[in-house]
Amino acid sequence: MPIEIPQTQKAVIFETNGGPLNYTDIPVPQIKSNEILVNIKYSGVCHSDLHAWKGDWQIPYKLPLVGGHEGAGVVVGVGENVQGWAIGDLAGVKLINSTCLNCEHCQQSNETSCATKTLNGINMDGTFQQYCATDAIQAAKLPADIDLKSVGPILCAGITVYKGLKSSDAKPGQWVAISGAAGGLGSLAIQYAKALGLRVVGIDGGAEKGEFVKSLGAEAYVDFTTSKDIAKDIIAVTNGGAHAALNVASSEQAIQKSVEYVRQSGTVILIALPPNAKLTVDVLSTVVKQITIRGSYVGTKWDTTEAIDFFHRGLIKCPIKVVGMAEVERVFKEMEEGKILGRYVLDTSK
Numbered sequence: 001m002p003i004e005i006p007q008t009q010k011a012v013i014f015e016t017n018g019g020p021l022n023y024t025d026i027p028v029p030q031i032k033s034n035e036i037l038v039n040i041k042y043s044g045v046c047h048s049d050l051h052a053w054k055g056d057w058q059i060p061y062k063l064p065l066v067g068g069h070e071g072a073g074v075v076v077g078v079g080e081n082v083q084g085w086a087i088g089d090l091a092g093v094k095l096i097n098s099t100c101l102n103c104e105h106c107q108q109s110n111e112t113s114c115a116t117k118t119l120n121g122i123n124m125d126g127t128f129q130q131y132c133a134t135d136a137i138q139a140a141k142l143p144a145d146i147d148l149k150s151v152g153p154i155l156c157a158g159i160t161v162y163k164g165l166k167s168s169d170a171k172p173g174q175w176v177a178i179s180g181a182a183g184g185l186g187s188l189a190i191q192y193a194k195a196l197g198l199r200v201v202g203i204d205g206g207a208e209k210g211e212f213v214k215s216l217g218a219e220a221y222v223d224f225t226t227s228k229d230i231a232k233d234i235i236a237v238t239n240g241g242a243h244a245a246l247n248v249a250s251s252e253q254a255i256q257k258s259v260e261y262v263r264q265s266g267t268v269i270l271i272a273l274p275p276n277a278k279l280t281v282d283v284l285s286t287v288v289k290q291i292t293i294r295g296s297y298v299g300t301k302w303d304t305t306e307a308i309d310f311f312h313r314g315l316i317k318c319p320i321k322v323v324g325m326a327e328v329e330r331v332f333k334e335m336e337e338g339k340i341l342g343r344y345v346l347d348t349s350k
């Protein structure tokens, strides 16, 4: 029996960066021949959505824009040139919407570096809507028995921290310091790190976040709001410095500190994207300590498959709070104030 697709749907859309977040009816998008139509059931709210709404980064945004890039739902339409998808499949809609498939990066399965990629919730309408048209190749396959309500955050936060941890080259038994450990990315990074056999020290602000971070598996916690010297504290806890530093706090200051507390021959992974941030390093100590500083940007299709598999096997639990789509503004406010533990997920039926 064909699935009935309505003409209009509920969405959260803004006309200008920083302008009103309108919860309203908009047309259901028509799919192109290379796209699938996903009936989004749940969508995580990432700090990148807040950056995009505010226009924090000097990049082209589609306007008006439907934000969101952690969508989980059901395929209800399949374009005529699409292979490998059927009506009723479960699909994830993530940040990368499409890549060119032909450049040197795409050819080497490093498609996150493709210069002409398109991005959901940035230059394409994203997942804060009930029906999202997305490129069939980059859409994520979700197992039929996956929990749609809580898988959303894996599709950006999970993939990103999993890829970041892999690129840090930290080995089982070594320490990773996670800055921003109680947030959306951080709360998953602790669990992926544990699953990879790493030891975790979390950095965030306040006692409640400390309890939360430890409940997720961190062995130690450093509170940036009370610590007199974060670098000294991390070096003490890790007996010489963290082998890897994962920066998922949207704070230039926090990123700057990570170069100090990373261990000799360790790796600093840059993930968080505070607007206009700079990192200054002392050349002599960088050379003598032989540290690596590496940027890490979401993940490839294969990183996605692996990150979802960790979740599917029950190794990662997304700490979520579910709210209706009209709550995006309140979620952004709490995010801006650093009040969220874990991730908010929007239920698109509300």
Ligand code: 8ID
Pocket: 045, 046, 047, 048, 049, 051, 156, 157, 160, 179, 180, 181, 182, 183, 184, 185, 186, 203, 204, 205, 224, 248, 249, 250, 251, 253, 254, 270, 271, 272, 273, 274, 296, 297, 298, 335, 338, 340, 342
């Ligand atoms: O591919 C990428 N590189 C990628 C993918 C996804 C997200 C990058 N990001 C970026 C986002 O754009 C954002 O800049 O990662 C950053 C974190 O995203 P998030 O985890 O979604 O943000 P959050 O849930 O608000 O968590 C941030 C945490 O950082 C803490 C906050 O208390 C919060 O728990 N924090 C802050 I702000 N300042 C801190 C500091 N100085 C800090 N923790 C430690 N020290």
Ligand code: ZN
Pocket: 046, 047, 048, 049, 069, 095, 156, 157
């Ligand atoms: Zn994101």
